[in-house]
Structures are given as structure tokens and as C-alpha cells.
Amino acid sequence: MKYLSAKTSPDLGTTANNSLGSLLFNLLKNNNQTKRSPQIIIWGYIVIVVLFSLILVTSIVQNKRTNDHVSEIVQQYGMKSELITRMYNAARERSISLFTMVSIKDPFVRDENFLTFNSHAAQFANARIKLLKTKLSDSEYVLLKKQGNLTHITAPLQNKIAELVQREEIEEANELLVAKAIPLQEKILDLLKQLQTIQYQAARKIAQQAQQEQQDSWKILLVLSIVVLFSGIVITYIIVFITKSLQSKLYMEKELAEITLHSIGDAIITTDINGKVTQINPVAEELTGYSRRQAIGQDFYSVFNVELVYDAAPSTLTELETVITNLDVVMSAESPKTLVNKNLSEYAIEYTLAPIVTEDRKTSGAVVIFRDVTEIRALSSQLKYYASHDSLTGLINRRQFEYHLGNTLKSTQASSAQQHVVCFMDLDNFKIINDTAGHEAGDEFLKQLSLLLQSLLRRSDILARLGGDEFGILLEDCNIENALSIAEKIRKEIKSFRFIWANNSFEVGASIGLTKIDHTTASLTEIMRNADTACYISKEEGRNRIHLFDPNDEEIQKRQGELQWMQHIKDALKNNDFxxxxxxxxxxxxxxxxxxxxxxxxxxxxxxxxxxxxxxxxxxxxxxxxxxxxxxxxxxxxxxxxxxxxxxxxxxxxxxxxxxxxxxxxxxxxxxxxxxxxxxxxxxxxxxxxxxxxxxxxxxxxxxxxxxxxxxxxxxxxxxxxxxxxxxxxxxxxxxxxxxxxxxxxxxxxxxxxxxxxxxxxxxxxxxxxxxxxxxxxxxxxxxxxxxxxxxxxxxxxxxxxxxxxxxxxxxxxx
Structure with a gap:
């Protein structure tokens, strides 16, 4: 199980943005109420509107001008605050990436941080360019100019540190980082915080000004409302109307959320803070076997029935309890888990579990997003099988055979008492079957022969199809005498085997080469070469026979003498004969x-x-x-x-x-x-x-x-x-x-x-x-x-x- 932690804390920029957002919402709300009020009064009380139309229109125009002015200023400061926050976050994340690059030894993770380091530089520069295009006060311009001067010093220094890290000069990079880069970066961040403070203070001033102007406008309207009979009824009507509008808006948002939840391709389950299911979408219903009505209110792990995984210490918290008690922790499975649904069907799933956090930074529950990877997992296993096995005979292939030989060689080199034998077998006259009866007949023959060979071997022996009509056999814990006996038995059985195809009978033989594996065997290449050489000689000597590799054997020496390609190749390189x-x-x-x-x-x-x-x-x-x-x-x-x-x-x-x-x-x-x-x-x-x-x-x-x-x-x-x-x-x-x-x-x-x-x-x-x-x-x-x-x-x-x-x-x- 891995934890993906993304801990953050609100800064001045975030606070300013929240304040501006709330202010803008209230202004728009009040503005809408103001626009609606005259309409209702005019339609309800025509006489009163005629008497006070001049005063009312003047009040509305003044209120609208105030709102437009405030909205314009709010928008301007909101945009500047957002850009400053982007610069602050980009500068901070760039420093974190640089520090991580210096600290982490894994080159792949370091490369990823290097890419992140460069991307934050681009984000910082882009935000600064946009900020310069906005209206800036003198104090803002001075701070931004100071920041720019510091950045011209800091950026090359950070780039130099990144280059030192790429060249593995970590110590020098760390010295530059601590001695120069971090102090300079802190100065830049401090300047950006000052800019954020200016935005925050300006926003508060605008909010107070807007509030005062709103109060003045409402005083005028209050005087008029006293004069106007039944003003209380009108106000009540406005409140009811606004309430109904908000209810309608909330209903639409809820409907949109429901549609999104039901149309998404992944399975989703949400819970409350007590771990009870509060929502489940159709994909999750299908995978868990629980309908929405059955699932809601149930314990999370009774619906999401997977193997419980606990955090670091035993007898502590489950995954769900961990994310509910930690706002900034997201948990996901490193490998697929098995989900057992209500009907006892099993699915391989990948999932991520995260907390649901409210605006006031409190956990209200958790959400798990998961998907069915059963088919992908099965396909991967199937591909792995095909990669290590011969698709025609079902025997292991050359690659897997060499893998087993390598393991056997390692164990043999560690123990002088062990001895094994490798057999290479090449079929004689197999080409006749392909040429006369076709490849389909040849394939069928190889299948039948594979079954025959398996029946002749011990359970501990390993049989492989090396390619074409070549087979390899690893006789583990077997001395030469027993190996020769087994090889002779195989040779006789193959020779006596009759393959019938389309009323035709075919007979083949087998040329078999043997070589031993003991503590003196140097390498896998030596095993394969010796077995292949022995097999080659058995063919050269007349086929349908067995030959045991002996380095002192004249035929072996002759075969090795034929491997004069090395000199030919060197001559070709020298004489340009390629x-x-x-x-x-x-x-x-x-x-x-x-x-x-x-x-x-x-x-x-x-x-x-x-x-x-x-x-x-x-x-x-x-x-x-x-x-x-x-x-x-x-x-x-x-x-x-x-x-x-x-x-x-x-x-x-x-x-x-x-x-x-x-x-x-x-x-x-x-x-x-x-x-x-x-x-x-x-x-x-x-x-x-x-x-x-x-x-x-x-x-x-x-x-x-x-x-x-x-x-x-x-x-x-x-x-x-x-x-x-x-x-x-x-x-x-x-x-x-x-x-x-x-x-x-x-x-x-x-x-x-x-x-x-x-x-x-x-x-x-x-x-x-x-x-x-x-x-x-x-x-x-x-x-x-x-x-x-x-x-x-x-x-x-x-x-x-x-x-x-x-x-x-x-x-x-x-x-």
C-alpha cells in the first residue's frame, strides 16, 4: 500500500481569493435583490412608484454604479491576487523540486523532479508576464521590480544546481542550494507575500467601502419603504422569491452531480465520517452486487469486500479510517486486489481511497474510486505464458529453457556434488513430413511427439522446444550413465514411432547430443555450445544416434576447428569485405x-x-x-x-x-x-x-x-x-x-x-x-x-x- 500525501496550508493569497469570492457573491446577490425590488413595487403599488419614481431611480442608478465600480475593482484585484499566488506556488514548488533532486539518489525519480523543476519555472514566468500587464500601484511595481532583480540572480543559480545534480555532483549542488539558493528564494517568497498582503488589504478596503456604500443605499430605500405601505409584504415576497431561487439552483446542482456520478466509467462509493455508505454509482452496483437501496447505510467494508489493509503498525487503522482521520492522505493499492461481491463473484480491481474535505477543512467522509482490471490481468498472464512457451506444443521455449539452465548452473557451481545433463535433440527426416504432407501434418507430428517425449521423462526433467524440429532436455540430478540410458530410450521410441497422416505412415529419427553440467562448467554459453556441437556431430556421423560431448574427442575438435569464422570476420573488417x-x-x-x-x-x-x-x-x-x-x-x-x-x-x-x-x-x-x-x-x-x-x-x-x-x-x-x-x-x-x-x-x-x-x-x-x-x-x-x-x-x-x-x-x- 502506498500513501500519496499532498499536505497544504492556506496562505494570504488563498485567503484573499476566498474573501474576494465571498464579497463578489454577496454583491451580486444584493444587486439581484435590488433589481428585483423596483419591479415588484411598480407592479404592486403603481401610485406609490409614480410619487417616488425620481428618488427611487436615482437610488437604483447610484447603487448600480457602486456595484459596477466595486465589481471592476474586485475583478482587477482578484486577477492580480491569483497571478501572485501562482508565482508564489510555482517558486515554492520549484525550490521543493530542486531540494528533492539534491536529496534523492534514484536517477529516475530525479529526472522526474527535473522535469517538474523546469515546468514550474515556465509557470512562474507566465504568471509574472500577465501580472505586469495589469494595473499596478507604485508599491506593487517596486516590489515586483525587486522580485525580478532577485529572480535574475536566483534562476541561473538554481539551473546551475540542477546541472550539478544531473552530473552527480551532489555535494557541490547541496552547498550552493543551502548557502545561496535557499536564502535568495526566501527573499523572493517574502516579496511575493508582501504583494499578497497588499492585495488582501486592498480587498478588505474595497469590501468596507462597498459595505458602507451599500448601507447608504439601503438607508434611502428604507426611508422609501416606510413611506410605501405594505413594504413588509414586498420584502417578505422578495425573501421567499430568493429562497425559492436558491432551492432551485441547489436542486439543479444536485441533479448535475447525480448525472455525473452515474455516467462516469469508474465505480464510485462514498461514505460518511462513520464509514457508512452514502452513495454508490451504477458501475459500483454492478461490481459489488449491491443495489443503491441495499448499499446505502451499510458498513463500507461489507459492500467494498476486499482484503483489509492496515497502515504501518498492526492493530491500528484500516485504509478507510486512515483517510478519514488524515485530511491530506490519499491511499491506493500498489497491485490489484480481489473484490468479492455479494454473489461471491471475484474481480481484480485497482482503487484509490481519499477523504472528502469540507470548505472549513474538516473530513465529512471518504470516497473510493475503483475499476475492474480482471480482463487486463488475465490478458497479462496469458501473454506471459505465450512469451515463455511454444504456442504449438505447449512446451517451454528456448528463452525459458535457458532461464532454467541458468538457475541450474548457479546451484551446481555452489555445490560440487551436483551433476546434471543437457540433451539437444534434432529430428532426422522431419523435413520429409513437411514437404510431402504439408506444414499442418508437420505441426501435428510435433504435438504428438511432444506428448511422447513427456511420457518418457521423469517429473523433475525439463523438456523444451528450441525451435523448428529441435528440442532441449534438462536432466536434473542425473549422472552420465543414466542420461545415456534415458537418451537411448528416447532415440528408440522416436525411431519406432509411426506417424499416420492421410493414410501415409512416416518415420523419423533423432540425433541427440549430450553434455554434462557440474561445478567446472563455466557458463550458459558453454553448455549450449557443447550440447549443440555434440548434436551436430551425431548428425554428421550418420544420424539417429547419440553423441556425448568430450573436449578431447577428435570430432569435437574438428567441429570447433570449423568455427574459424572469427578469423574470417576479422579479415572482413580489415579488408572491408562486408x-x-x-x-x-x-x-x-x-x-x-x-x-x-x-x-x-x-x-x-x-x-x-x-x-x-x-x-x-x-x-x-x-x-x-x-x-x-x-x-x-x-x-x-x-x-x-x-x-x-x-x-x-x-x-x-x-x-x-x-x-x-x-x-x-x-x-x-x-x-x-x-x-x-x-x-x-x-x-x-x-x-x-x-x-x-x-x-x-x-x-x-x-x-x-x-x-x-x-x-x-x-x-x-x-x-x-x-x-x-x-x-x-x-x-x-x-x-x-x-x-x-x-x-x-x-x-x-x-x-x-x-x-x-x-x-x-x-x-x-x-x-x-x-x-x-x-x-x-x-x-x-x-x-x-x-x-x-x-x-x-x-x-x-x-x-x-x-x-x-x-x-x-x-x-x-x-x-
């Missing part, structure tokens, strides 16, 4: 807007173009990606620099690896490259995979903020493949999210994929983030995405990758 390609990204709503992704290829020694997945894994394994990313950025910017006049309306997306995000000084390299080539950062968008961003979230966010500050954009690639996509998305300042292509390919046939894409698109738009769908291979997929409202599409249906030199830039000068 090639830039690009692929257009279509703006679905406006196809004229140009947007493309920069792609990387490698020209091998035979002059053939090699796709990135052939060398990127090796580059990542040997941490060469930052050098490759620098090459891509340098050559892309060089290309754009030679086409300056043609790129103004384009956006170019450049992929960045997780290694580059974490490399010190990489952001400076990017900025210097852009500046040196005079490239507008707004046309550059950096694309980061979700996995890379999440693996080092704090560095990724810091990198993004640094480059976004100069205008660069960011796209989050493969969104939806991670375990907690949405929870991390809130913390990353991205402009686009690229929906994982695995959800796009079968969007027209798979309702789950469609629902997932719709959810990502909807939540992205709510957060102000545009969406990009990749793997758009046909018109049906494109039309489906257009109907959903996805912003951009990328894939072979839109454009095939081609050399960057062939990209059609157009000419912005032709506009």
Missing part, C-alpha cells in the same frame, strides 16, 4: 513515407555473398559484434553523408547488438560519427533485440536516453519472444516495437498468433509506441495487419533485401 543491403519498411497508412532497415552481408573469399546468420553467432560468441556494429554505423553514415539532399524525409534503421549496448564509450562513438558527418540524428533509428535489451536493462536504457536526447529513435526487435516483454517495455524509451515474425507468419490461420499480435499492437499504441510487423510474406497477412491497425509492415511482400546502393532515395528538393 556489404550493406537494405529492405524497405512500408508505412501502412502512408506508403509514401520512406523507411528502410540496413542489413549486413559478408563477401567470402570466393566472392559469394554470405547471409548474416552464418557469421553473426560466431561474432557474438567471440565478442566481435561491437567492431561489426561500428563498421555498419560508419559506412551507413558515410553513404547518407554523400546523399544529404535526398535523405531528409527518410528513416534508416541500424541493428545494434547487446554487446555494443554494454560497451563503454559506444554512445560517444555514435554521436561523434553523426556530428562529424553532419547527419540529422532524427533520421536514424537503432534497432535492438528484446533479448539484448533485457539482458542488461539499465545499460540499454541509459544508452537509449543518451542518443534519444540528440534526436535518435529506437526500435525493439523480436518483441514478444522474451519472458516478460510488457513489464520491461514500460522502462524502455522506444519509438517502435517490431513484433516477432513467428507471430506474423501464421496470423491468418492461427487465432493465438492473431490475438497475440492484436494485444501487442493495442498495448503499444496505448503507450504511444508505433508497431512494425516483420515476415509479411503475402497480401492476406498484410491485409490482416492493416485491419488490426499495425503501423508498419516489412517482408518479402513489401520489398526484398537489396544492395544499399540500389535503394531509391528520391529527391526531397522536388517537393
Amino acid at each position: 556489404v550493406l543491403h537494405c529492405q524497405s519498411i512500408m508505412n501502412i497508412a502512408d506508403s509514401e513515407k520512406k523507411h528502410c532497415e540496413i542489413l549486413l552481408r559478408l563477401r567470402n573469399r570466393d566472392g559469394e555473398i554470405v547471409p548474416p546468420m552464418s557469421f553473426i553467432p560466431a561474432a557474438e560468441r567471440y565478442e566481435i559484434m561491437p567492431d561489426i556494429d561500428k563498421w555498419v554505423i560508419t559506412n551507413t553514415i558515410k553513404f547518407l553523408s554523400t546523399n544529404q539532399k535526398k535523405i531528409k524525409d527518410h528513416i534508416f534503421t541500424i541493428n545494434l547488438s547487446g554487446q555494443s549496448l554494454g560497451k563503454k564509450g559506444f554512445d560517444e562513438f555514435v554521436i561523434n560519427t553523426l556530428v562529424n558527418n553532419k547527419i540529422d540524428p532524427k533520421i536514424i533509428c537503432f534497432e535492438i533485440t528484446e533479448t539484448a535489451a533485457i539482458s542488461n536493462l539499465s545499460r540499454a536504457v541509459a544508452f537509449m536516453k543518451t542518443l534519444k536526447a540528440i534526436g535518435c529513435r529506437f526500435a525493439l526487435d523480436d518483441f514478444g519472444s522474451g519472458l516478460s516483454s510488457f513489464s520491461y517495455l514500460k522502462n524502455m524509451p522506444v519509438d517502435y516495437i517490431k513484433i516477432d515474425g513467428h507471430f506474423i507468419v501464421d496470423i491468418c490461420e492461427d487465432k493465438t498468433d492473431l490475438a497475440f499480435v492484436e494485444a501487442i499492437n493495442r498495448i503499444g499504441h496505448i503507450m504511444g509506441i508505433e508497431t512494425i510487423a516483420e515476415f509479411v510474406e503475402n497480401k492476406d497477412t498484410f491485409d490482416a495487419l492493416k485491419n488490426i491497425g499495425v503501423n508498419f509492415a516489412q517482408g518479402y511482400y513489401i520489398d526484398k533485401p537489396k544492395s544499399l546502393s540500389l535503394y531509391e532515395l528520391g529527391d526531397s528538393d522536388k517537393k
Whole structure:
């Protein structure tokens, strides 16, 4: 439970405003009464009105002039008082924000206070400009001029303190704040208080003058009323008339409040000071199960049946009691609570509880505003499941499998007695099923095979589909001998399994690679590489067999010897053998807007173009990606620099690896490259995979903020493949999210994929983030995405990758 406290105290400006408001109300009321009185007298007593018409008209004119004069002055001083109060509050809140920035260590909260600090400066300046345009007395002008001189000294000093805080020089900032800024700010606030005092005194003087003038006017009318017979009846009639008018006005205000309460989308319940329900709107009736007649008068927690939450000390106050006894405390749940209604139905709700405060600063009860988040909560859980599980087989996916491996590795490194085994399994001849019977048959086979594999494993074992026809198995607390026995059993069962589809029988095999995990295992990367290498060798040796990883094995050494990509990559960087390609990204709503992704290829020694997945894994394994990313950025910017006049309306997306995000000084390299080539950062968008961003979230966010500050954009690639996509998305300042292509390919046939894409698109738009769908291979997929409202599409249906030199830039000068 969190407390949102907003304690305030009335100042001179507030008091003056209240006094002026009351005075204005009374004047208008008296004026209305005065205007009505002559009319009633004329219609009731024509003879008397004729006799005293000259005196009466003179009195009314004088009264009207007085009222108009007072109203004009009241309006003038009311406006000045309001502007001075704005300046006072803005100056005070700016000082509070500055003090908070110095005091708080959390950089995110500090950034929020920095924004608040700047916004109050603008409010202060705007109010002062408006105040200078009003009629000012000599004393007001002198005080305002003194304030202006002090502000010219204080503002740069406060800005300097804010800059020191941003640079983490807290001690120096604190010294300046205490030694100079606070004393100067107190002088400014004192001058503003003097201005408020002038307004207050002027308002009181005006009120006294108006009161005296009113008394004089009423004396004249009183003399006339004595002469006029039955004046008491007339006055009584006026009082009754005014009373009825006020009753009618109050009734209309009550009706308006009732209409507002019943039409609002959130559920609302109000209570009196004793915690009894006094009002409930239709939304709250539906959620609680209580009708308005049943709820009113009931104890609050018997209607609003949620888990009681107490404040700091046990056996003290409930939330309701807390807000009723504390005028300035607002309470809300940090996480959804469960509401059990009258019919025992349960809803997940978010709510806020606040006191109802009267004009004299007394609590008259409390109000709770709540909303049903059951559907959103269920959708979040469903998305989390889809992010960690394979949608076809229901098994966990690669990401979740690696998560379990990581935990197992940590526990094993802490205990030398533990031993586990990882199996990588690649199906043999699975492609035959897809090619001869179609993908539908292949999908059904994988489902049946998943059930078969689960039946062969122990309860403690973890089975995952890593992708395509690849499976991973974690055999916990298992030695090599038992693991080989289990693997052999799996191999035989798969080999003997017959898959029947359309009267055709299919047989597949399995190539299985095993590697052990013990206290000597260094990293998750080592486990995955060793298991993958063992699986590869089992395939190379003839398939349908098992291979145990042994670092001294000749085949293993041969396999590792084939990983010479590292040297090839270094040679390519040295000899400039990399090639830039690009692929257009279509703006679905406006196809004229140009947007493309920069792609990387490698020209091998035979002059053939090699796709990135052939060398990127090796580059990542040997941490060469930052050098490759620098090459891509340098050559892309060089290309754009030679086409300056043609790129103004384009956006170019450049992929960045997780290694580059974490490399010190990489952001400076990017900025210097852009500046040196005079490239507008707004046309550059950096694309980061979700996995890379999440693996080092704090560095990724810091990198993004640094480059976004100069205008660069960011796209989050493969969104939806991670375990907690949405929870991390809130913390990353991205402009686009690229929906994982695995959800796009079968969007027209798979309702789950469609629902997932719709959810990502909807939540992205709510957060102000545009969406990009990749793997758009046909018109049906494109039309489906257009109907959903996805912003951009990328894939072979839109454009095939081609050399960057062939990209059609157009000419912005032709506009």
C-alpha cells in the first residue's frame, strides 16, 4: 500500500481569493435583490412608484454604479491576487523540486523532479508576464521590480544546481542550494507575500467601502419603504422569491452531480465520517452486487469486500479510517486486489481511497474510486505464458529453457556434488513430413511427439522446444550413465514411432547430443555450445544416434576447428569485405513515407555473398559484434553523408547488438560519427533485440536516453519472444516495437498468433509506441495487419533485401 500525501496550508493569497469570492457573491446577490425590488413595487403599488419614481431611480442608478465600480475593482484585484499566488506556488514548488533532486539518489525519480523543476519555472514566468500587464500601484511595481532583480540572480543559480545534480555532483549542488539558493528564494517568497498582503488589504478596503456604500443605499430605500405601505409584504415576497431561487439552483446542482456520478466509467462509493455508505454509482452496483437501496447505510467494508489493509503498525487503522482521520492522505493499492461481491463473484480491481474535505477543512467522509482490471490481468498472464512457451506444443521455449539452465548452473557451481545433463535433440527426416504432407501434418507430428517425449521423462526433467524440429532436455540430478540410458530410450521410441497422416505412415529419427553440467562448467554459453556441437556431430556421423560431448574427442575438435569464422570476420573488417543491403519498411497508412532497415552481408573469399546468420553467432560468441556494429554505423553514415539532399524525409534503421549496448564509450562513438558527418540524428533509428535489451536493462536504457536526447529513435526487435516483454517495455524509451515474425507468419490461420499480435499492437499504441510487423510474406497477412491497425509492415511482400546502393532515395528538393 502506498500513501500519496499532498499536505497544504492556506496562505494570504488563498485567503484573499476566498474573501474576494465571498464579497463578489454577496454583491451580486444584493444587486439581484435590488433589481428585483423596483419591479415588484411598480407592479404592486403603481401610485406609490409614480410619487417616488425620481428618488427611487436615482437610488437604483447610484447603487448600480457602486456595484459596477466595486465589481471592476474586485475583478482587477482578484486577477492580480491569483497571478501572485501562482508565482508564489510555482517558486515554492520549484525550490521543493530542486531540494528533492539534491536529496534523492534514484536517477529516475530525479529526472522526474527535473522535469517538474523546469515546468514550474515556465509557470512562474507566465504568471509574472500577465501580472505586469495589469494595473499596478507604485508599491506593487517596486516590489515586483525587486522580485525580478532577485529572480535574475536566483534562476541561473538554481539551473546551475540542477546541472550539478544531473552530473552527480551532489555535494557541490547541496552547498550552493543551502548557502545561496535557499536564502535568495526566501527573499523572493517574502516579496511575493508582501504583494499578497497588499492585495488582501486592498480587498478588505474595497469590501468596507462597498459595505458602507451599500448601507447608504439601503438607508434611502428604507426611508422609501416606510413611506410605501405594505413594504413588509414586498420584502417578505422578495425573501421567499430568493429562497425559492436558491432551492432551485441547489436542486439543479444536485441533479448535475447525480448525472455525473452515474455516467462516469469508474465505480464510485462514498461514505460518511462513520464509514457508512452514502452513495454508490451504477458501475459500483454492478461490481459489488449491491443495489443503491441495499448499499446505502451499510458498513463500507461489507459492500467494498476486499482484503483489509492496515497502515504501518498492526492493530491500528484500516485504509478507510486512515483517510478519514488524515485530511491530506490519499491511499491506493500498489497491485490489484480481489473484490468479492455479494454473489461471491471475484474481480481484480485497482482503487484509490481519499477523504472528502469540507470548505472549513474538516473530513465529512471518504470516497473510493475503483475499476475492474480482471480482463487486463488475465490478458497479462496469458501473454506471459505465450512469451515463455511454444504456442504449438505447449512446451517451454528456448528463452525459458535457458532461464532454467541458468538457475541450474548457479546451484551446481555452489555445490560440487551436483551433476546434471543437457540433451539437444534434432529430428532426422522431419523435413520429409513437411514437404510431402504439408506444414499442418508437420505441426501435428510435433504435438504428438511432444506428448511422447513427456511420457518418457521423469517429473523433475525439463523438456523444451528450441525451435523448428529441435528440442532441449534438462536432466536434473542425473549422472552420465543414466542420461545415456534415458537418451537411448528416447532415440528408440522416436525411431519406432509411426506417424499416420492421410493414410501415409512416416518415420523419423533423432540425433541427440549430450553434455554434462557440474561445478567446472563455466557458463550458459558453454553448455549450449557443447550440447549443440555434440548434436551436430551425431548428425554428421550418420544420424539417429547419440553423441556425448568430450573436449578431447577428435570430432569435437574438428567441429570447433570449423568455427574459424572469427578469423574470417576479422579479415572482413580489415579488408572491408562486408556489404550493406537494405529492405524497405512500408508505412501502412502512408506508403509514401520512406523507411528502410540496413542489413549486413559478408563477401567470402570466393566472392559469394554470405547471409548474416552464418557469421553473426560466431561474432557474438567471440565478442566481435561491437567492431561489426561500428563498421555498419560508419559506412551507413558515410553513404547518407554523400546523399544529404535526398535523405531528409527518410528513416534508416541500424541493428545494434547487446554487446555494443554494454560497451563503454559506444554512445560517444555514435554521436561523434553523426556530428562529424553532419547527419540529422532524427533520421536514424537503432534497432535492438528484446533479448539484448533485457539482458542488461539499465545499460540499454541509459544508452537509449543518451542518443534519444540528440534526436535518435529506437526500435525493439523480436518483441514478444522474451519472458516478460510488457513489464520491461514500460522502462524502455522506444519509438517502435517490431513484433516477432513467428507471430506474423501464421496470423491468418492461427487465432493465438492473431490475438497475440492484436494485444501487442493495442498495448503499444496505448503507450504511444508505433508497431512494425516483420515476415509479411503475402497480401492476406498484410491485409490482416492493416485491419488490426499495425503501423508498419516489412517482408518479402513489401520489398526484398537489396544492395544499399540500389535503394531509391528520391529527391526531397522536388517537393
